[in-house]
Amino acid sequence: MVVQVAIMGLGVVGGGTADLLTENHDLILSRTGVDIRIKYILDIRDLPDSPYADRIVHDISVIASDPEVAVVAETIGGVHPAYEFTRRLLEAGKSVVSSNKQLVSEYGVELLSVAEKAGCVYLYEASTGGGIPILSPLRYDLAGNEISEISGILNGTTNYILTRMISGGVDFEDALAEAKAKGYAEANPTADIDGHDAARKIAILAATAFGHLIPTERIHTEGIRGIRLSDVRAAESIGARIKLLGRALRLGGELFILVAPFLVFDSCPLARIDDVYNGVLVHGNYVGDLLFYGRGAGAKATASAVAADLISAASSALTGALTNPVWTPADESEPSDFASFACRHYIALSGVEANAVDVIFGKTEPVPTVEGEIAFLTELMTEREALERLERISASGATLQSRIRVCDRTE
Amino acid sequence: MVVQVAIMGLGVVGGGTADLLTENHDLILSRTGVDIRIKYILDIRDLPDSPYADRIVHDISVIASDPEVAVVAETIGGVHPAYEFTRRLLEAGKSVVSSNKQLVSEYGVELLSVAEKAGCVYLYEASTGGGIPILSPLRYDLAGNEISEISGILNGTTNYILTRMISGGVDFEDALAEAKAKGYAEANPTADIDGHDAARKIAILAATAFGHLIPTERIHTEGIRGIRLSDVRAAESIGARIKLLGRALRLGGELFILVAPFLVFDSCPLARIDDVYNGVLVHGNYVGDLLFYGRGAGAKATASAVAADLISAASSALTGALTNPVWTPADESEPSDFASFACRHYIALSGVEANAVDVIFGKTEPVPTVEGEIAFLTELMTEREALERLERISASGATLQSRIRVCDRTE
Numbered sequence: 001m002v003v004q005v006a007i008m009g010l011g012v013v014g015g016g017t018a019d020l021l022t023e024n025h026d027l028i029l030s031r032t033g034v035d036i037r038i039k040y041i042l043d044i045r046d047l048p049d050s051p052y053a054d055r056i057v058h059d060i061s062v063i064a065s066d067p068e069v070a071v072v073a074e075t076i077g078g079v080h081p082a083y084e085f086t087r088r089l090l091e092a093g094k095s096v097v098s099s100n101k102q103l104v105s106e107y108g109v110e111l112l113s114v115a116e117k118a119g120c121v122y123l124y125e126a127s128t129g130g131g132i133p134i135l136s137p138l139r140y141d142l143a144g145n146e147i148s149e150i151s152g153i154l155n156g157t158t159n160y161i162l163t164r165m166i167s168g169g170v171d172f173e174d175a176l177a178e179a180k181a182k183g184y185a186e187a188n189p190t191a192d193i194d195g196h197d198a199a200r201k202i203a204i205l206a207a208t209a210f211g212h213l214i215p216t217e218r219i220h221t222e223g224i225r226g227i228r229l230s231d232v233r234a235a236e237s238i239g240a241r242i243k244l245l246g247r248a249l250r251l252g253g254e255l256f257i258l259v260a261p262f263l264v265f266d267s268c269p270l271a272r273i274d275d276v277y278n279g280v281l282v283h284g285n286y287v288g289d290l291l292f293y294g295r296g297a298g299a300k301a302t303a304s305a306v307a308a309d310l311i312s313a314a315s316s317a318l319t320g321a322l323t324n325p326v327w328t329p330a331d332e333s334e335p336s337d338f339a340s341f342a343c344r345h346y347i348a349l350s351g352v353e354a355n356a357v358d359v360i361f362g363k364t365e366p367v368p369t370v371e372g373e374i375a376f377l378t379e380l381m382t383e384r385e386a387l388e389r390l391e392r393i394s395a396s397g398a399t400l401q402s403r404i405r406v407c408d409r410t411e
Numbered sequence: 412m413v414v415q416v417a418i419m420g421l422g423v424v425g426g427g428t429a430d431l432l433t434e435n436h437d438l439i440l441s442r443t444g445v446d447i448r449i450k451y452i453l454d455i456r457d458l459p460d461s462p463y464a465d466r467i468v469h470d471i472s473v474i475a476s477d478p479e480v481a482v483v484a485e486t487i488g489g490v491h492p493a494y495e496f497t498r499r500l501l502e503a504g505k506s507v508v509s510s511n512k513q514l515v516s517e518y519g520v521e522l523l524s525v526a527e528k529a530g531c532v533y534l535y536e537a538s539t540g541g542g543i544p545i546l547s548p549l550r551y552d553l554a555g556n557e558i559s560e561i562s563g564i565l566n567g568t569t570n571y572i573l574t575r576m577i578s579g580g581v582d583f584e585d586a587l588a589e590a591k592a593k594g595y596a597e598a599n600p601t602a603d604i605d606g607h608d609a610a611r612k613i614a615i616l617a618a619t620a621f622g623h624l625i626p627t628e629r630i631h632t633e634g635i636r637g638i639r640l641s642d643v644r645a646a647e648s649i650g651a652r653i654k655l656l657g658r659a660l661r662l663g664g665e666l667f668i669l670v671a672p673f674l675v676f677d678s679c680p681l682a683r684i685d686d687v688y689n690g691v692l693v694h695g696n697y698v699g700d701l702l703f704y705g706r707g708a709g710a711k712a713t714a715s716a717v718a719a720d721l722i723s724a725a726s727s728a729l730t731g732a733l734t735n736p737v738w739t740p741a742d743e744s745e746p747s748d749f750a751s752f753a754c755r756h757y758i759a760l761s762g763v764e765a766n767a768v769d770v771i772f773g774k775t776e777p778v779p780t781v782e783g784e785i786a787f788l789t790e791l792m793t794e795r796e797a798l799e800r801l802e803r804i805s806a807s808g809a810t811l812q813s814r815i816r817v818c819d820r821t822e
Contacts, residue, residue, distance in 0.1 A: 020555055020697050027557055031622070125552070131698035133544075133552030141536070141544030144431050144718030146438055211442070269704060272683050286431050287542035287715035293680060293702035304698035307555030321732030 001033060003314035004068045006040040008085055009076035010047060010056070013099045013126065016303030017073055018052050021310070028307075034314045039069055042085075060085050064092045070317040073306050074098045075126075083107055090114045090122060095317060097309035099126035099302055105200035109213050109327045116324045121316060123309035128201040129154065131301030132294040133308070134280050138208045139325060145284025147209040151247045151407065154201040156276035156296045157185045157192035158224050158244045162232070162261075163274040166241055171229045184276055194223035195244065195259040202246030205280070206257055210250065212330045214257055220338045222260040231348065231402045234369045238377075240265045242404060243273075254336040262407035263346050270407070281409075289409075339384040344406035347390075348375040352398035360392050373401055380408075412444060414725035415479045417451040418486060419496055421458060421467070424510045424537065425486035427714030429463050432721070439718075445725045450480055453496075471496050475503045481728040484717050485509040486537075494518055501525045501533060506728060508720035510537035510713055516611040520624050520738045527735045532727060534720035539612040540565065542712030543705040544719070545691050549619045550736060556695025558620040562658045562818065565612040567687035567707045568596045568603035569635050569655045573643070573672075574685040577652055582640045595687055605634035606655065606670040613657030616691070617668055621661065623741045631669040631749045638672055642759065642813045645780040649788075651676045653815060654684070665747040673818035674757050674788075681818070692820075700820075750795040755817035758801070759786040763809035771804050784812055791819075 005021075007014050021028075021036055029035050040057045047056055060081075063069055072089050074096050076082040082103050086096050091114060098104055103111075104124045115122035125135045129152070138147070153159050157179055164175040176193070179185035191197045199216045207213040224244050235242050240263040249256045264271045269291045273279035278296025283289050295301035316322035349357070350373045357364060361378050369375035378386070390400055416432070418425045432439075432447055440446050451468045458467055471492075474480055483500050485507050487493040493514050497507050502525060509515055514522075515535045526533035536546045540563070549558070564570050568590055575586040587604070590596035602608045610627045618624040635655050646653050651674040660667045675682045680702040684690035689707025694700050706712035727733035760768070761784045768775060772789050780786035789797070801811055 016697070024555055024557055024696070028555055032554055131695075132701060133548040136552050137544040137548060140723065141547050141719045142715065143443055143722045144435055144439055145715055146435055269683070272680070284542075284715060285435070286427070286711045286718070288706045288709075288712055290543060291702070291704035293704065295699045298699075300697045301699055304553065304556055304695060307697070308552045311554045312551065316732075319732060321730060 001318055002035045002037060003070050003317060004037050004039040005310060005314065006042065006063045006069050006072045007038060008042040008072060008074050010041050010043045010050065010052065011075060011077070012299045013302045013306065014041070014073065014075035016299030017075060017306045020303045020307045028311060032311055032315060034311060036310065036314055039066070060088065064088050069094055071095045071097065071310055071313040073310055074100055075306065076100065077102070079103055079106060086111055087114055090118050090120060093118050093120050095120040095122070095313035097123045097126070097306055097313055099306050101127040101197070101200040101204060105203045105216055108204070108207060109329055112324045112327050121313050121322045121324050123313055124204065125309050126302050126305035128204045129278050129280055129292070130294065130296040130298060131304040132278060132280065132292050132296065133305070134205070134292050135208045136308070137292065138205070138282065142282065142284050142287060145286050147282060147284050148251055149247070149249050149283040150202070150205045150209055150280065151245050151270065152202065152205065152280035153243055153270060153273050153278050154198040154246045154280070154296065155192050155244060156278060157189060159273065159278070160184045160276045162224060162227070162242055162244065165227070165229055165232045166236065169229065172225065172227055193225055195221040198244060198246040198259045202248055202257060202259060205246070206248035207327050208325060209248070210255070211327060212334055213327050214330045214335055218330070218335060220258040220260070224261050226402065227261055228402060230370045231404060234348065234367045234375050235263050235346070237368045241271050243270060245270070245407060254340070255334050256338065256341045257335045258338065258341065260405055262405050264407045268407065268409055340382050342380050342382045344380055344408055345378045345386050346375065346402070346404045346406060347378060347400070348373050348402040349393065349398045350401055352393065353396060356393055356396045356398065360389050377406060412729050413446045413448060414481050414728060415448050415450040416721060416725065417453065417474045417480050417483045418449060419453040419483060420485070420487035421452050421454045421461065421463065422486060422488070423710045424713045424717065425452070425484065427710030428484055428486060428717045431714045431718045439722060443722055443726060445722060445729070447721065447725055450477070471499065475499050480505055482506045482508065482721055482724040484721055485511055486717065487511065488513070490514055490517060497522055498525060501529050501531060504529050504531050506531040506533070506724035508534045508537070508717055508724055510717055512538040512608070512611040512615060516614045516627055519615070519618060520740055523735045523738050532724050532733045532735050534724055535615065536720050537713050537716035539615045540689050540691055540703070541705065541707040541709060542715040543689060543691065543703050543707065544716070545616070545703050546619045547719070548703065549616070549693065553693065553695050553698060556697050558693060558695050559662055560658070560660050560694040561613070561616045561620055561691065562656050562681065563613065563616065563691035564654055564681060564684050564689050565609040565657045565691070565707065566603050566655060567689060568600060570684065570689070571595045571687045573635060573638070573653055573655065576638070576640055576643045577647065580640065583636065583638055604636055606632040609655060609657040609670045613659055613668060613670060616657070617659035618738050619736060620659070621666070622737060622739060623745055624738050625668055625741045625746055629741070629746060631671065633671040635672050637813065639813060641781045642815060645759065645778045645786050646674050646757070648779045652682045654681060656681070656818060665751070666745050667749070667752045668746045669749065669752065671816055673816050675818045679818065679820055751793050753791050753793045755791055755819055756789045756797050757786065757815045757817060758789060758811070759784050759813040760804065760809045761812055763804065764807065767804055767807045767809065771800050788817060
């Protein structure tokens with residue numbers, strides 16, 4: 001059965017998707033019975049040298065008004081014009097599959113609702129975790145589980161930088177320069193380095209697991225600019241690595257969601273995810289811990305996820321089988337107040353009186369560190385308690401050099 | 412929408428499934444819209460003290476003839492009567508979901524075909540990898556990829572034993588005794604220890620990826636009885652661990668499928684999968700390497716996979732959306748002749764003349780080992796070449812103490 005599709009945006013991911021659908025066309029047909037043909041590729045450029053030059057169009061109307069086109073991949077990125085194009089296509093009854101984390105994390109509720117009303121689907125596996133199948137397994141394979149935790153290394157750029165700091169012994173600035181030289185970091189790396197990219201992805205993961213889309217501005221987000229080589233080494237000396245994690249934790253009536261660097265002990269499967277790889281750990285009340293690991297970015301890996309959604313949507317266009325996930329906006333009370341989030345903390349101080357730590361933090365576990373500093377792990381305490389104690393120790397004359405939360409998990 | 416289901420066999424997995432469907436009933440209903448009710452539980456026992464005593468039946472006819480029952484979980488295990496019951500239910504148009512690796516690996520082709528003809532589905536996620544979503548991702552999420560490799564730690568018992576040998580420094584017999592004491596190994600552990608359990612699972616994985624079911628008797632299967640503590644330590648000294656892997660490799664026109672202990676270097680994500688955990692590494696031509704990690708056995712984890720299939724089949728019973736995977740019997744030529752399988756080999760010899768190794772094996776890489784033995788890694792060679800060289804070195808007076816293949820992967 002022939003299904004005509006279109007791709008919007010022949011950039012890295014769009015190009016990879018076109019290549020996959022071409023190279024693996026016969027395989028997909030024999031495996032699924034769906035004969036996917038790329039009818040149009042929307043791009044602002046002419047691209048006369050592209051192998052897809054004969055299918056380039058510049059006007060979204062061509063795609064929106066062609067009744068033959070059943071499914072469209074949106075690989076433009078950014079909100080505009082991706083939002084307008086997606087909405088228009090969905091309203092025309094065409095399913096859209098997206099690799100656009102920004103659009104999904106900002107307009108997911110609306111676009112899913114538009115799709116549902118129009119009798120088509122809006123799918124977004126490629127928006128999070130690159131090629132790693134994670135959203136579809138969360139939705140289908142873990143449908144029988146109450147999910148209490150999603151913790152992921154969701155950004156390849158920062159994971160590469162932290163890995164280089166750990167294994168190469170280089171400091172943050174040098175590791176960032178290396179990442180730029182290798183093409184793993186953009187010229188302006190703010191979205192990656194400061195955690196905003198990971199925040200979008202954890203919002204999408206949490207919405208998929210819990211059904212409520214948390215606006216990223218409500219997600220406590222910290223990046224990795226403040227991580228010092230001495231912190232990385234101190235962590236290593238106690239069998240831990242520093243990783244930037246996106247975490248959504250639902251325990252009792254509380255939902256915490258945050259992006260921040262964490263000390264991850266080697267016993268946790270997230271500790272060993274290195275370089276540009278991503279990994280997502282999910283805990284379900286029956287399945288226990290699961291880890292999904294793979295390439296979180298790149299043309300080919302992301303194309304794999306776009307293609308999976310394209311194939312599903314194309315099959316569904318024939319059978320009417322798929323339904324849209326139901327997302328609703330987050331409640332006012334979501335997430336819970338971050339001041340109540342409790343964990344252990346790694347703290348490095350300079351200029352501190354030895355007994356001030358005991359008086360203010362009580363029982364601590366010393367961590368070897370550089371001369372002139374004292375570093376330790378606290379016991380479990382809330383963010384509110386940690387801030388209050390840090391204020392007291394600063395008042396005693398100490399200078400906070402570093403504070404990193406500890407990812408303590410017990411299965 | 413109410414869907415009545417039945418469970419056949421209230422053992423470990425069946426009991427876990429009943430518990431999940433009861434404990435998480437409301438969650439599943441709110442998430443999927445499917446109101447799953449357990450109408451019958453088939454068991455040979457009366458089980459008056461079970462919370463499900465009111466639903467126990469002893470006669471499969473009750474389930475097969477009840478038009479209200481749409482989906483049945485088969486958690487009996489073994490071939491008989493699971494085969495007869497499954498066939499009868501499928502013929503009656505009831506979808507069956509199975510945790511039974513033996514039945515699926517022996518009768519999968521037939522049962523899938525019966526299901527397809529009867530307009531229902533036969534699903535088997537729980538048969539392989541316990542709670543890890545792996546078959547459904549292979550089928551759907553990786554539908555756009557040509558799969559060239561599936562390599563998995565598929566048996567928790569042997570992985571526990573090997574982990575104890577590595578981390579506890581105990582030998583095989585003591586580690587096996589520990590595994591029995593902890594309930595991780597059965598009184599008769601042959602199916603696990605000798606690789607037969609893993610062979611069934613790699614057959615199911617390969618059939619899911621490639622569409623051809625290879626009979627387990629055609630799978631080259633070795634277990635872990637021959638692994639010595641000195642081999643484990645020798646591997647450790649070169650940054651590797653010994654793991655029992657099920658592997659299906661499809662490269663060019665060749666398909667190799669085997670179960671055997673492998674030296675896995677620490678840089679491979681499979682190396683860090685310890686204790687009773689399972690992990691499956693998949694390589695697709697677009698997605699690259701993926702790893703799926705989690706609990707490969709146990710009541711609750713396996714119930715998670717049974718429930719996922721139950722929910723899918725129940726939704727499908729309402730919408731008619733799902734189709735059966737298409738499996739055909741393996742061709743005569745499948746798998747390729749194992750004598751052509753090429754890899755590096757770890758070899759430990761005693762009573763060997765130093766220069767005999769050079770003469771017979773050419774370039775090798777020495778591996779530190781116990782006194783009185785010589786151990787080394789060979790270069791890449793086929794099984795045929797390895798056997799021929801081992802014969803020659805034996806003829807020279809050496810005694811083969813150990814040979815373990817090396818899992819060399821380059822992404």
